[in-house]
Amino acid sequence: MIDGPAYEATADQIFFSDSPLHVGWEVPEFFHHLPVQAADPDELGNEIAELAAALFAERSNEEQFDAAMVFLAQTAELIDAGAQYAGMCFVDFNGRPSMATLVAQRVERDAGGLRATADAIASQLARHAPQDDIRVVEMSYGPVALRTGLASTAIPPEISPDSLPHEVPRRFVQAHIPLPDDLSVQMLELSTVSVEDWDAYSRMFGEILKTVEWATDDELRTAREQRAAASAASEPDDEARRNLVAVSSRVWDLIKAQQPRVGMSPELDRMRLAFCTTCRVNGNEAPCTPEHLWTLAPVEAAEADSLTAHLEDRLTTEGWTWSPGLPPNPGRWYADRTAPEPARLALRHSPGSTALHVTVTLTCRHQPATAPGPRR
Numbered sequence: 001m002i003d004g005p006a007y008e009a010t011a012d013q014i015f016f017s018d019s020p021l022h023v024g025w026e027v028p029e030f031f032h033h034l035p036v037q038a039a040d041p042d043e044l045g046n047e048i049a050e051l052a053a054a055l056f057a058e059r060s061n062e063e064q065f066d067a068a069m070v071f072l073a074q075t076a077e078l079i080d081a082g083a084q085y086a087g088m089c090f091v092d093f094n095g096r097p098s099m100a101t102l103v104a105q106r107v108e109r110d111a112g113g114l115r116a117t118a119d120a121i122a123s124q125l126a127r128h129a130p131q132d133d134i135r136v137v138e139m140s141y142g143p144v145a146l147r148t149g150l151a152s153t154a155i156p157p158e159i160s161p162d163s164l165p166h167e168v169p170r171r172f173v174q175a176h177i178p179l180p181d182d183l184s185v186q187m188l189e190l191s192t193v194s195v196e197d198w199d200a201y202s203r204m205f206g207e208i209l210k211t212v213e214w215a216t217d218d219e220l221r222t223a224r225e226q227r228a229a230a231s232a233a234s235e236p237d238d239e240a241r242r243n244l245v246a247v248s249s250r251v252w253d254l255i256k257a258q259q260p261r262v263g264m265s266p267e268l269d270r271m272r273l274a275f276c277t278t279c280r281v282n283g284n285e286a287p288c289t290p291e292h293l294w295t296l297a298p299v300e301a302a303e304a305d306s307l308t309a310h311l312e313d314r315l316t317t318e319g320w321t322w323s324p325g326l327p328p329n330p331g332r333w334y335a336d337r338t339a340p341e342p343a344r345l346a347l348r349h350s351p352g353s354t355a356l357h358v359t360v361t362l363t364c365r366h367q368p369a370t371a372p373g374p375r376r
Helices: 041-055 061-080 114-128 195-210 217-233 238-258 277-281 301-317
Strands: 007-009 013-016 022-026 032-034 083-093 096-108 133-139 142-155 166-178 184-192 213-215 270-274 289-297 321-323 332-335 343-349 356-361
Touching: 022 195, 032 041, 032 061, 041 061, 061 083, 096 195, 114 133, 114 142, 114 166, 142 195, 166 195, 184 195, 238 289, 238 301, 238 343, 238 356, 301 321, 301 332, 301 343
Parallel strands: none
Antiparallel strands: 007 013, 013 022, 022 213, 032 083, 083 096, 096 184, 133 142, 142 166, 166 184, 270 289, 289 356, 321 332, 332 343, 343 356
């Protein structure tokens, strides 16, 4: 969850409130957020130091300090450029380190229709960068000018995977979204120096674009009131708890049989009602989907891979189905008949971590009780 003076956030959504029209989008949970909204230099320095320590826990204090200095310089440049949001991800693609950056900025525009504005932006981008792929696409909320290109960038040794400096190619995609306030354009950009992973990152950016939405002051106030009214009912009921425990217990038994030394972290074991995408799109602000989140430790990366393979083999034989995720998102198993009710299971092991995060999810309580499998 992210908080700051200019925006608020739910568990998976960033919502900016720096004008009468509030714009939000969802960011994958494995992104680490740079504090471009820090209130003062002390807060900025402290948050940068914590980020460097978390990302490079295996490196020395001196290397962490060097990385923090690089992050600080990058964040200061983003603040000067007027960035609303900036996030970085460091992920593992089959043993290969990979990284990407997501940046957001709100800029002014001349009054005019949404399509005319998108066309004008595309024309301007085409004149400025004729070598790039520039087009206008229609999203559910309106036209978007897209720019995809290739540039080069310097990677300092403090944050490079092999601790060496590099001048490397950088792939990027920008989305320029005219907003219906006749005042501004929301710009989102995802870039990566891991060009071999571009297909995965570009698909991920497409998924982020699908989550963009906006609201007026009145709409946002109503949503807050609905969330406040629903907070008292934010815990799963007894039946949902029993069903969550039944699925989690079976997964736990399989894990312990494969890795007896692994333990569960009691402080990271919780149940909750979460928001599903369907209800969010339909404007239902009440939490709806029972989840059980628990964490295992210590689990190294190789052990996480071994456990995942073991679970996939055992769960498949028990009637579960597997749906691969979009890298670096984890895939999910879906249970239709082995659980008390349809359920899904996801495992996540963060790079550089010794914890394996487990999420068991049941069906939305506002929708018909169908299996929460992949959409067709």
